[in-house]
Amino acid sequence: MGSTLPPTRPELVCPAGTPAALKSAVDAGADCVYVGFRDETNARNFPGLNFNRKELGEGIAYAHDKGAKVLVAINTFPRAGTPELWHQAVADAARLKADAVILADIGLIEHAARVHPELRLHLSVQAAASNPAAIAFYAERFGVKRVVLPRVLTVQEIATINARIAPVETEVFVFGGLCVMAEGRCALSSYVTGQSPNMNGVCSPAGEVRYTETHAGVTSELSGFTINKFAPNEPAGYPTLCKGRFIARDKASYLFEEPTSLNTLNILPDLIKAGVTAFKIEGRQRGRAYVAAVVQAFRAGVDAVMAGRPLPDIDLDRITEGGKQTTGAYEKAWR
Amino acid sequence: MTSLTLGPVLFNWKPEALRDFYFRMADCPDLDTIHLGEVVCSKRTPFVEPIIPEVIERLTQAGKEVVLSSLALIMSDRELAQARDLAAADGVLVEANDISVAALMQGRPFVAGPLLNIYNEGTLASLEAMGAIRTCLPAELAADAVASLAAKAKGEIEVQAFGRLPLAISARCYAARARNLTKDGCQYVCADDRDGMAVETLDEVPFLAVNGTQTMSYHHMSLLGELADLASRGVDRFRLWPHHVAMDAVAGLFRAVLDGKLDADEATDRLADLCPGAEFANGYIYGQPGHQYVEADL
Amino acid sequence: MRPGQVRSAAKPATPPFSPVLLLGLALKPMRPQVLQPIFDAMLRMIRRRHPDILERMADYADRPVCIDPTDLPFVILLDPNPEAPALIVRREIDPEEVAATIHGPLATLIALAEGKVDGDALFFSRRLIIEGDTEVVVALRNAIDGAGIDLVEDMSAQLGPFGKAFRGLAGAAIGLADRMQADFETLRAALIAPAVKDVDAQSARIAALEGELKQLRKAARRGGVA
Structure with missing residues (x-):
């Protein structure tokens, strides 16, 4: 079984929402950078973010020049009747020599495998392939080489999956914003705002967000629904639906999840032992300062583990949501 | 002739209550197809399993098409083993709610469930090539997308038309979390809320409901006003999600509207009487936020 | 609006x-x-x-x-x-x-x-x-x-021939501002000190501020503008 093999050095897969962030990530030691086009073909279709074709071509040249790879996320679900935008995105990624595309939709994966057989395919976390049978399906049917695992699995479950699916590679999230629902299987955002990650590439979109300052503090709203209220000096979060404060059983609480960031720096050795091929940092929307800080921290962390040195003690508190951190679903007690 | 499907009971009802419910549904002439099986949480499966054979027998005797629905989120080896057993089931149709189950069918006929991500013709064609003879579409899709898919479908197209909508699935249990418990030590508290636990904003506006690891809409979806139009645009079936109400009477209203025997407005009034306290929504089918209610003008 | x-x-x-x-x-x-x-x-x-x-x-x-x-x-x-x-x-x-x-x-x-x-x-x-x-x-x-x-x-480049002078001036201004900022932090700490009841917390805070001040001075020196 694969689990008995000595661990290989995992790739660090880093986010870039803009060309400047791509350079920051590469310069900070990213092995791979993942990006998206400036439209609804990717799950970070945020205002003012992402790459046009020219920027992607230049970004890929910059990364390749420094020995880094570029992965293009085309991970929303094409609209019925109009798949052209998504097909064009795959064609352009292939033409611009992207090292792989990250896809979620079965129809689009089938299209890419058929029309661009030379293009390396990764399965997006938005496909939520959470078990060996699902992964085997994508690998055997379409030649998918790597699967980004949904953030619902424990480290033990990840190790089991890796042992069963070799040589298919797995990529797991190691830092950043945390979906508490199985990714790609959540319609909370469209229920409230009309726009969802699957269809529009956005969750809790900024255009639906309002902050109201009063003497009692700040109220954050999403499409008119109050998502949270903060006292005057309490740290305020972005009103992502599943990180809001709600009332259930007559009690107000962070029912789904607190405003918090995933941080696995301290369990990197366990994830490496579990046979994970690539470590992914979330946050294409977070900007250069965030990218540089997090990539440096995880570069140092991975290098330390691989060299048998103790983990570096790096404080990432100031860039985490609400100043809080969690190891999320990787530890079973989270459930 | 448009058919009516009764979806699987998504809530944690006591086994006796569940059996009695299905026995009553067996006698409902307006339902063509009835689903059963645990979709939400594998910890509930041991309680549901013992009654399944007798329910299948009773439903089959009553002339219903029976479908066994799979779990929505399959993570552990134990859950995957259950899925393999389900996929190997003889003489009963299976609904895949995780892509692994569709793959495990190995080309034999199955129903593609509403919790798979089937948003476009390419994916629909792939699923049909894998053996899907019927596809229940995701709740988010608007009427134009539904019509576009129905036009290309080889098999049947089903649309969710009544009940709280399943919106998300998680590894974490929010029924347990609301009581400061973890999923491992959950004490099966999700059974306290027969139709889900209401979730309100801090301004006490209800908008979601929790069913263990599943998050649902607070509002009850109702497409009574849109049935005729959707049927004319190629929808073959409508799915009613079971709630703790007179579901046979609910099915009767949908049947009557489909048959043109009852006006949709009148039916909506009667539906409100059958579901005291329920708020209705239909926004998704109009391309609007799902919680909204749009007066029918499709 | x-x-x-x-x-x-x-x-x-x-x-x-x-x-x-x-x-x-x-x-x-x-x-x-x-x-x-x-x-x-x-x-x-x-x-x-x-x-x-x-x-x-x-x-x-x-x-x-x-x-x-x-x-x-x-x-x-x-x-x-x-x-x-x-x-x-x-x-x-x-x-x-x-x-x-x-x-x-x-x-x-x-x-x-x-x-x-x-x-x-x-x-x-x-x-x-x-x-x-x-x-x-x-x-x-x-x-x-x-x-x-x-x-x-960017502004130096925009100002063309005057860019070099601007760069020097701006650099000096930023260095100055950094140092002033640090001094102001110390002053601010002193001003708010009486309001802070917990003496231990106070001294920890001042120590931290002094540390910050040192860091800022060092940074300004490294920038060559101190």
Whole structure:
């Protein structure tokens, strides 16, 4: 079984929402950078973010020049009747020599495998392939080489999956914003705002967000629904639906999840032992300062583990949501 | 002739209550197809399993098409083993709610469930090539997308038309979390809320409901006003999600509207009487936020 | 303001006690138009060196934004219309005129523009306050962050032959501001000290501030401008 093999050095897969962030990530030691086009073909279709074709071509040249790879996320679900935008995105990624595309939709994966057989395919976390049978399906049917695992699995479950699916590679999230629902299987955002990650590439979109300052503090709203209220000096979060404060059983609480960031720096050795091929940092929307800080921290962390040195003690508190951190679903007690 | 499907009971009802419910549904002439099986949480499966054979027998005797629905989120080896057993089931149709189950069918006929991500013709064609003879579409899709898919479908197209909508699935249990418990030590508290636990904003506006690891809409979806139009645009079936109400009477209203025997407005009034306290929504089918209610003008 | 938006009922966050605040007091009697040439130069710089900012804002062409440095007695109106972009300094702006307003201390706004701090983190810590249309603010933040602006470098280049002098001057000013900032932190700590009851916490705080001060001085020295 694969689990008995000595661990290989995992790739660090880093986010870039803009060309400047791509350079920051590469310069900070990213092995791979993942990006998206400036439209609804990717799950970070945020205002003012992402790459046009020219920027992607230049970004890929910059990364390749420094020995880094570029992965293009085309991970929303094409609209019925109009798949052209998504097909064009795959064609352009292939033409611009992207090292792989990250896809979620079965129809689009089938299209890419058929029309661009030379293009390396990764399965997006938005496909939520959470078990060996699902992964085997994508690998055997379409030649998918790597699967980004949904953030619902424990480290033990990840190790089991890796042992069963070799040589298919797995990529797991190691830092950043945390979906508490199985990714790609959540319609909370469209229920409230009309726009969802699957269809529009956005969750809790900024255009639906309002902050109201009063003497009692700040109220954050999403499409008119109050998502949270903060006292005057309490740290305020972005009103992502599943990180809001709600009332259930007559009690107000962070029912789904607190405003918090995933941080696995301290369990990197366990994830490496579990046979994970690539470590992914979330946050294409977070900007250069965030990218540089997090990539440096995880570069140092991975290098330390691989060299048998103790983990570096790096404080990432100031860039985490609400100043809080969690190891999320990787530890079973989270459930 | 448009058919009516009764979806699987998504809530944690006591086994006796569940059996009695299905026995009553067996006698409902307006339902063509009835689903059963645990979709939400594998910890509930041991309680549901013992009654399944007798329910299948009773439903089959009553002339219903029976479908066994799979779990929505399959993570552990134990859950995957259950899925393999389900996929190997003889003489009963299976609904895949995780892509692994569709793959495990190995080309034999199955129903593609509403919790798979089937948003476009390419994916629909792939699923049909894998053996899907019927596809229940995701709740988010608007009427134009539904019509576009129905036009290309080889098999049947089903649309969710009544009940709280399943919106998300998680590894974490929010029924347990609301009581400061973890999923491992959950004490099966999700059974306290027969139709889900209401979730309100801090301004006490209800908008979601929790069913263990599943998050649902607070509002009850109702497409009574849109049935005729959707049927004319190629929808073959409508799915009613079971709630703790007179579901046979609910099915009767949908049947009557489909048959043109009852006006949709009148039916909506009667539906409100059958579901005291329920708020209705239909926004998704109009391309609007799902919680909204749009007066029918499709 | 657009329909559905809620106007702030409270004054935005009190500006931090800082050299910028004193500068603000000094600028108060001055007409803000006097500063307009600086913003004209900045806009020319953006059009020449960072046209991608305007391209990224193309979808928000009809949504002007007010940037409010809370420690200065003027605000800046940013009109992102790519046909006729404008950066106009004013004494104040009627909220009806703009889609959104960003309030924050000048130093924070500059650090944000240069991508030196994480916008989300700033907001989480409430050092930035956003009113109105959040979407256009997020777009602006992303557009600016993506441009890789270095205000000193970019403005020096824009000023051509005077660039070298500007660079030296700006560098010295930033060094000075850094040191003044550090001194002000110490002064501020001393001013608020009597209000702090817990003596242990007080001394820990002062120790931390002194540490910060040392760090800042070191950084200023490394920059060669101390």
